[in-house]
Every structure is written in C-alpha cells, then in structure tokens.
Amino acid sequence: xxxxxxxxxxxxxxxxxxxxxxxxxxxxxxxxxxxxxxxxxxxxxxxxxxxxxxxxxxxxxxxxxxxxxxxxxxxxxxxxxxxxxxxxxxxxxxxxxxxxxxxxxxxxxxxxxxxxxxxxxxxxxxxxxxxxxxxxxxxxxxxxxxxxxxxxxxxxxxxxxxxxxxxxxxxxxxxxxxxxxxxxxxxxxxxxxxxxxxxxxxxxxxxxxxxxxxxxxxxxxxxxxxxxxxxxxxxxxxxxxxxxxxxxxxxxxxxxxxxxxxxxxxxxxxxxxxxxxxxxxxxxxxxxxxxxxxxxxxxxxxxxxxxxxxxxxxxxxxxxxxxxxxxxxxxxxxxxxxxxxxxxxxxxxxxxxxxxxxxxxxxxxxxxxxxxxxxxxxxxxxxxxxxxxxxxxxxxxxxxxxxxxxxxxxxxxxxxxxx
Amino acid sequence: xxxxxxxxxxxxxxxxxxxxxxxxxxxxxxxxxxxxxxxxxxxxxxxxxxxxxxxxxxxxxxxxxxxxxxxxxxxxxxxxxxxxxxxxxxxxxxxxxxxxxxxxxxxxxxxxxxxxxxxxxxxxxxxxxxxxxxxxxxxxxxxxxxxxxxxxxxxxxxxxxxxxxxxxxxxxxxxxxxxxxxxxxxxxxxxxxxxxxxxxxxxxxxxxxxxxxxxxxxxxxxxxxxxxxxxxxxxxxxxxxxxxxxxxxxxxxxxxxxxxxxxxxxxxxxxxx
Numbered sequence: 001x002x003x004x005x006x007x008x009x010x011x012x013x014x015x016x017x018x019x020x021x022x023x024x025x026x027x028x029x030x031x032x033x034x035x036x037x038x039x040x041x042x043x044x045x046x047x048x049x050x051x052x053x054x055x056x057x058x059x060x061x062x063x064x065x066x067x068x069x070x071x072x073x074x075x076x077x078x079x080x081x082x083x084x085x086x087x088x089x090x091x092x093x094x095x096x097x098x099x100x101x102x103x104x105x106x107x108x109x110x111x112x113x114x115x116x117x118x119x120x121x122x123x124x125x126x127x128x129x130x131x132x133x134x135x136x137x138x139x140x141x142x143x144x145x146x147x148x149x150x151x152x153x154x155x156x157x158x159x160x161x162x163x164x165x166x167x168x169x170x171x172x173x174x175x176x177x178x179x180x181x182x183x184x185x186x187x188x189x190x191x192x193x194x195x196x197x198x199x200x201x202x203x204x205x206x207x208x209x210x211x212x213x214x215x216x217x218x219x220x221x222x223x224x225x226x227x228x229x230x231x232x233x234x235x236x237x238x239x240x241x242x243x244x245x246x247x248x249x250x251x252x253x254x255x256x257x258x259x260x261x262x263x264x265x266x267x268x269x270x271x272x273x274x275x276x277x278x279x280x281x282x283x284x285x286x287x288x289x290x291x292x293x294x295x296x297x298x299x300x301x302x303x304x305x306x307x308x309x310x311x312x313x314x315x316x317x318x319x320x321x322x323x324x325x326x327x328x329x330x331x332x333x334x335x336x337x338x339x340x341x342x343x344x345x346x347x348x349x350x351x352x353x354x355x356x357x358x359x360x361x362x363x364x365x366x367x368x369x370x371x372x373x374x375x376x377x378x379x380x381x382x383x384x385x386x387x388x389x390x391x392x393x394x395x396x397x398x399x400x401x402x403x404x405x406x407x408x409x410x411x412x413x414x415x416x417x418x419x
Numbered sequence: 420x421x422x423x424x425x426x427x428x429x430x431x432x433x434x435x436x437x438x439x440x441x442x443x444x445x446x447x448x449x450x451x452x453x454x455x456x457x458x459x460x461x462x463x464x465x466x467x468x469x470x471x472x473x474x475x476x477x478x479x480x481x482x483x484x485x486x487x488x489x490x491x492x493x494x495x496x497x498x499x500x501x502x503x504x505x506x507x508x509x510x511x512x513x514x515x516x517x518x519x520x521x522x523x524x525x526x527x528x529x530x531x532x533x534x535x536x537x538x539x540x541x542x543x544x545x546x547x548x549x550x551x552x553x554x555x556x557x558x559x560x561x562x563x564x565x566x567x568x569x570x571x572x573x574x575x576x577x578x579x580x581x582x583x584x585x586x587x588x589x590x591x592x593x594x595x596x597x598x599x600x601x602x603x604x605x606x607x608x609x610x611x612x613x614x615x616x617x618x619x620x621x622x623x624x625x626x627x628x629x630x631x632x633x634x635x636x637x638x639x640x641x642x643x644x645x646x647x648x649x650x651x652x653x654x655x656x657x658x659x660x661x662x663x664x665x666x667x668x669x670x671x672x673x674x675x676x677x678x679x680x681x682x683x684x685x686x687x688x689x690x691x692x
Contacts, residue, residue: 170590172591172592173591174596175592269591289658289659290657290658290659294579302579
C-alpha cells in the first residue's frame with residue numbers, strides 16, 4: 001500500500017514520508033498490527049510505500065490505512081485515501097518488481113530507485129521485520145531489476161543533457177582521460193556538464209571567464225587551470241572539448257577561427273558544446289570536418305529521442321516482470337505444501353507408534369529386544385516407502401496449477417485439518 | 420573431400436553472419452562473443468580444405484579464379500580474427516562475416532577450370548606473390564570495413580540523429596586509428612606483392628614491366644594507397660577524408676579483382692586461356 005508521484009502531489013508525499021531516524025520504530029509498529037507478519041517501508045521523494053506479508057489481505061489493508069493515517073498530512077488535499085493505492089497478492093508482487101526495475105519511476109529506467117529499495121529492505125532487515133516471504137520477495141525484485149537492466153535497453157540510453165554530452169563525447173573520442181576540456185563562462189549548465197565529463201575520466205580542465213577572479217574560483221572548484229579571457233583563443237588548440245556557457249550577446253567563436261585552430265591541431269577532432277543563453281558558438285562550426293557542435297536544443301533533442309526509445313523497451317521489461325511474478329507465486333504456493341507434508345508424516349508416524357505399542361503389549365509380548373528393534377525398523381521403513389511416491393509427486397507437482405487441489409485432497413483424505 | 424569442406428565452410432560463414440546480425444540488432448553481449456567463435460570454426464574448416472588441396476595436388480589452391488577467391492576470403496577472415504583477438508571489435512565482424520559468406524559462395528559460382536597447371540607456372544614465385552598481394556588486400560578489406568563504420572558514425576554525429584543500431588560502434592577516434600593501422604600494415608604487403616609479381620613476370624614473361632592492364636591497375640591502387648598513407652603521416656589527413664579514400668581504393672581493387680579480366684583481357688589472372 002502506498003502513494004507515488006502519480007497519485008499524490010509533492011506536498012502530500014513529503015508530509016506522509018517516513019523520517020529515517022524513526023524508521024525502525026515505524027517498522028516495529030507496522031509489524032505489531034495483529035494481521036501483519038512481515039513489513040518493509042520504502043519512503044523516497046517520489047513514493048511512500050508499505051509492503052507487508054499478511055495472511056488476510058482485507059484486514060491487513062484496513063489496518064495499514066489506519067497506520068498510514070497516523071502520519072502527518074497536509075490540509076486541503078482531500079483525504080489520504082484518495083491518494084492511496086492498494087495491491088494484494090500477485091498485483092502486489094508485480095508492483096514491487098516494476099518499482100525495483102524502475103518501470104514505475106517518473107523517469108523510466110533511472111537507476112537510483114533500486115539502491116533506495118535495497119537500503120530500505122536492509123533497514124527493515126536490521127529492525128527484524130523481514131521474514132521468509134519478504135526476504136525472498138525483495139531478493140527476487142533485485143534480480144528482476146538486474147535482468148531488466150541487462151536484457152533490455154531501458155537503462156542504456158542517456159536521458160539527461162549532461163549524460164547525452166558524455167555519450168556523444170564517447171562516440172567521438174576513444175578515451176576521455178587524455179582529453180582536455182575548456183569551460184568558457186560560469187553558467188550552471190556548463191559546470192554540470194564539466195563535472196559529468198570529469199566523472200567520466202577527463203582529468204585536464206581549463207576554465208575561463210570574463211572576470212578572471214571568477215575563473216580562478218571556478219578553477220578551484222573543478223580543480224582545473226584558470227585562464228584569462230583574452231588568452232583563451234590561444235589555448236584552444238589544446239582543447240578537445242569546448243563548453244560554452246556564457247550569457248554573452250555576441251558569438252564567441254566563428255567558423256573561420258575554429259578552422260584555423262583545427263589546422264594547428266592537425267585536424268584532431270573537436271567537440272563544441274554550446275549551452276549559452278544566446279549562441280556562444282557559430283552554428284557553421286558543425287559543417288567543418290572533425291568538428292562537432294551541439295547546442296542545448298540538440299542535446300535535449302537526443303535526450304528526448306532516447307527517452308522515447310526507453311519507453312519502447314518497456315514492454316520487453318514488462319514481460320520479464322510477468323515471468324518473475326509467476327515464478328515467485330509458484331514459490332509462495334509451494335510454501336503451503338511443506339506443512340502438509342510434515343503433517344502427513346506425523347499422522348502416519350502416530351498411527352505406527354500406536355499400533356506398535358498395541359501389538360507389543362499383547363500378541364508380540366515374547367519378542368526379544370533385538371526382534372523388537374527389527375520390527376521398529378521394518379515398520380518405519382514401510383511408512384517411508386509408502387510416503388516416498390506421494391511426496392516426490394507433490395514436490396514435483398509444485399510447478400503445476402492444480403497443486404493446491406492435491407494439497408487440499410491430502411488434507412481431506414488424511415484428516416490433516418489445521419489443529 | 421575438398422569441395423565438401425568448402426561447402427561446409429560456406430554454411431558456417433553464413434551462420435556466423437546470422438549471429439553477427441543478431442548481435443547488431445539485439446545488442447546482446449553473448450552474440451558478440453559467440454559470433455567470432457563461429458567464424459573461427461568456419462576458418463578452421465576452410466584451412467583444412469586448403470590443406471587437403473595442398474596435400475592432394477602438391478600446390479596451393481590459388482591457380483583457378485575460384486580458388487583464388489576462396490584463398491583470399493580465408494586470409495581476410497584470418498586477419499579479422501587476429502584483430503578481434505586484440506581489439507574486440509565484434510561490430511567489424513558484421514562487415515567481414517557477410518563478405519566472407521558472399522565471397523566463399525561466389526567462389527562456387529565460377530566454373531572450375533582445367534585441373535593441370537602449366538609447368539611454366541609451377542614455381543614458388545607465384546604462391547609467394549599471390550599470398551603477399553592477397554594479404555595486403557585482405558588488410559585493406561578490414562580498412563574498408565572500419566572506414567565504412569567511420570562514415571556511418573560520422574554521419575550520425577553530423578545529422579544529430581542517433582538510431583540505436585549503431586550504438587555499439589567504436590568511437591571515431593578508434594575507427595580512425597584502426598584505419599591507420601591497417602594502412603600501415605597493408606601498404607608494405609601490397610608493395611611486396613607487386614615486387615614479387617614483377618619478379619615472376621621477369622622470370623616467365625622475360626620483362627619485369629610490360630604495361631599489362633593488371634600491372635597498371637596495381638600501380639594505380641598502389642599510388643592511391645601510397646598517397647593516402649603519405650597524406651596521413653605528413654599532412655595529417657585523417658577522419659572522413661581518409662575513410663573516403665580508403666573506401667575508393669578498396670572499391671578499385673575489388674572491382675578489378677572481380678571484373679577486370681573481362682573488361683581488360685590480361686595475361687595475368689585466374690584463367691589460363
């Protein structure tokens with residue numbers, strides 16, 4: 001049960017969210033509810049969810065609603081009920097798998113959600129509110145997420161401006177760690193892209209700005225080299241990636257000057273990233289061989305296309321989720337058979353013991369100790385032989401849909417009803 | 420025996436091609452590893468076919484056109500496998516795989532010529548010449564592959580359209596470096612091929628240079644690749660220009676290899692009529 005970015009506005013989500021310092025306490029409170037055996041709370045900025053294992057779905061749902069109602073709630077957003085969704089049984093399993101695989105995320109395929117779910121699972125594990133079922137459920141969800149990531153293209157495409165820029169740089173350049181970036185201007189976007197490039201291995205960075213002090217500041221921030229604004233054209237031959245992020249009204253670089261620089265560089269490729277408010281670089285630079293110019297619109301365009309591509313991969317991912325849900329439910333059902341098998345064994349053992357005692361007390365009184373032992377062994381072996389076939393059958397049947405029917409039949413035939 | 424082995428080779432090359440295509444379409448890492456292995460399997464069978472020929476006739480299988488084509492395919496696949504070992508370029512296999520399949524199949528389309536070899540030709544200048552010339556050409560075939568990939572990748576970056584099919588292409592820088600590498604290896608091999616060829620001509624035709632169409636076309640491609648290599652080293656030509664020139668050069672070589680003898684009858688060539 002929970003709410004997410006689709007069902008509730010951010011004001012509601014941030015109020016209902018669980019505070020991390022109180023998480024362990026909240027988990028214990030969930031599990032103290034009479035109908036609930038196991039529980040995990042997931043509380044991120046986009047979703048607040050309580051995942052529980054309970055034998056009776058309806059009662060559990062009622063109690064959980066009461067539990068969530070104890071959370072803070074902002075005024076003027078209708079009742080909490082109107083934002084809540086509740087899934088039970090297979091729908092609940094499917095939901096968790098989809099969330100872990102980032103199919104339910106605001107940006108489909110974003111990788112953070114899996115880490116968050118893992119964190120919340122381990123928190124619940126520490127608090128001791130995870131049992132057999134949720135343990136298995138969450139570990140399966142991690143596997144599903146991994147399968148979706150490796151078997152579909154859902155996470156392989158860059159969808160933010162800075163990751164698209166890095167992606168493009170990798171198409172042009174073999175490796176980034178021997179490349180030099182020149183950052184012109186102090187715009188926020190430029191810094192973001194520069195940081196992303198550094199994160200991808202770029203080690204050499206030059207920073208320039210109209211006021212030199214600002215350049216020095218920025219250089220310190222990025223651990224790069226500051227360059228005076230009037231000097232930067234001379235350093236261009238050294239730069240492989242040039243990020244323009246100034247608010248200058250006039251163009252910084254013309255096609256002709258870049259052509260000269262390229263000649264000096266022996267036509268080694270240059271990648272221009274124009275993030276300025278107005279054009280920082282002459283668009284005709286892109287026409288030059290070995291020079292590539294992308295502006296903010298271009299990068300956003302690629303990101304949008306990639307996002308579309310991600311969506312196309314979603315149905316593949318949904319299939320994987322479907323498979324895994326079926327597999328999990330099969331396991332859940334097989335849990336049922338274990339107690340039945342034990343009960344059946346116990347029932348037969350009781351019968352054997354009773355009959356042995358009866359016989360040993362009457363007709364077989366004269367048997368020696370050794371003969372008694374032999375008889376013990378023989379009857380025990382008989383029980384095992386009789387049980388062998390049905391148990392193997394039942395275990396193999398575990399994959400079948402009418403498994404439940406068999407279990408029911410056994411319970412009825414041998415009078416194994418819950419005691 | 421030899422023919423059966425060659426037929427099996429064609430089928431295995433087809434399998435490798437299919438596997439490479441599956442790789443490009445689905446982008447599954449598994450196929451990137453599997454496809455070169457299938458190709459390697461084909462290469463081994465191909466090698467045994469050539470070995471059988473050598474043992475049976477005592478001479479390499481290069482005398483007839485169909486044999487030459489098959490031998491050339493064998494060298495090309497072999498070099499690709501070596502490159503794959505070092506650079507892990509399964510995408511390049513997507514060019515080499517189909518090429519190997521088509522050429523080994525085409526070898527069957529050409530009629531088998533007379534079996535016996537004119538005694539005048541039975542010297543070891545000839546296999547040496549053919550091997551070196553073909554090695555050079557096979558390396559240029561790989562240069563052609565990476566150049567084509569370069570142009571595709573470059574076109575995408577320039578047009579700012581990014582279909583996912585080319586997502587696994589290596590970077591422009593890598594492709595350009597490979598182009599250079601293949602050129603540096605291919606050019607000396609080709610030069611040696613031409614020298615040994617003219618030695619052979621000197622021995623058998625009495626003249627090292629006789630303005631034969633094949634000799635002229637070799638000289639033209641030699642000059643073309645030579646200019647390209649010199650341009651790369653001295654003038655810093657690279658990227659698109661180098662890629663286009665490599666493709667043109669290979670088209671000339673391949674075109675002449677396949678049809679040259681029909682257009683310009685030459686004393687050289689796969690048929691001895």
